[in-house]
Amino acid sequence: MKEKGLLIVLSGPSGVGKGTVRKEIFSHEDTQFEYSISMTTRSPRIGEVDGVDYFFKSREEFEDLISKGKLLEYAEYVGNYYGTPVDYVRQTLEDGKDVFLEIEVQGAKQVREKFPDGLFIFLAPPSLSELQTRIATRGTETDELILNRMTEARREIELMELYDYVVENDKVEKACEKIKAIVQAEHCRRERVEPKYKQMLEVEK
Ligand SMILES: Nc1ncnc2c1ncn2[C@@H]1O[C@H](COP(=O)(O)OP(=O)(O)OP(=O)(O)O)[C@@H](O)[C@H]1O
Ligand SMILES: Nc1nc2c(ncn2[C@@H]2O[C@H](COP(=O)(O)O)[C@@H](O)[C@H]2O)c(=O)[nH]1
Numbered sequence: 630m631k632e633k634g635l636l637i638v639l640s641g642p643s644g645v646g647k648g649t650v651r652k653e654i655f656s657h658e659d660t661q662f663e664y665s666i667s668m669t670t671r672s673p674r675i676g677e678v679d680g681v682d683y684f685f686k687s688r689e690e691f692e693d694l695i696s697k698g699k700l701l702e703y704a705e706y707v708g709n710y711y712g713t714p715v716d717y718v719r720q721t722l723e724d725g726k727d728v729f730l731e732i733e734v735q736g737a738k739q740v741r742e743k744f745p746d747g748l749f750i751f752l753a754p755p756s757l758s759e760l761q762t763r764i765a766t767r768g769t770e771t772d773e774l775i776l777n778r779m780t781e782a783r784r785e786i787e788l789m790e791l792y793d794y795v796v797e798n799d800k801v802e803k804a805c806e807k808i809k810a811i812v813q814a815e816h817c818r819r820e821r822v823e824p825k826y827k828q829m830l831e832v833e834k
Contacts, residue, residue: 755798
């Protein structure tokens with residue numbers, strides 16, 4: 630029987646660098662994970678492409694997906710919906726491939742309930758002031774939205790102890806290496822070789 634893939638959830642406050650870290654990981658050809666593109670009702674930022682960065686939806690379309698059970702998880706975050714398409718995730722895991730989700734903390738909590746054996750990694754900022762600087766430097770939010778995201782960030786950081794691992798995103802390369810090492814270690818931990826040895830010992834008897 631084909632082994633199922635591993636569900637990897639990268640979460641953490643807005644602006645910590647989840648997208649930057651994810652893009653760096655996926656920029657390498659040897660990366661074996663499949664990225665699940667989220668749905669959102671947020672408007673595209675300059676340069677964002679529908680079907681690449683997100684599937685951009687109206688509120689009506691998103692609420693229809695919720696009512697049809699098409700989302701593995703969803704959350705309303707600073708005035709917009711964000712959610713993960715359930716069919717894509719389940720099918721890709723069934724195909725034996727690892728799926729990588731990059732989502733906020735409320736959504737990660739819901740995924741934990743449905744996939745308790747997923748791998749949950751919290752990306753933490755070096756400090757709150759550095760987090761605020763990163764959101765502001767990105768230049769995508771108004772001053773009011775930066776404050777809203779910082780309020781959320783304080784709540785989210787309190788929940789980091791619920792994760793399997795916390796990785797500090799001080800330097801992007803270092804954070805990526807740690808995440809890849811965690812995933813590799815998790816695969817080794819799950820690879821059960823006992824049946825093979827039991828069989829060998831049986832043959833010897
Ligand atoms: N290690 C780092 N050191 C300095 N700047 C960083 C680092 N990681 C990311 N950044 C910068 O911080 C800003 C926010 O990064 P990014 O958009 O990846 O965050 P995010 O967690 O994905 O945010 P959101 O959840 O809002 O989408 C970007 O301008 C990015 O270039
Ligand atoms: N619960 C979910 N959160 C998601 C999903 N996709 C992205 N996100 C998170 O939302 C915030 C805001 O994102 P932004 O692109 O507007 O900056 C951020 O923390 C994302 O990680 C999802 O499918 N579900």
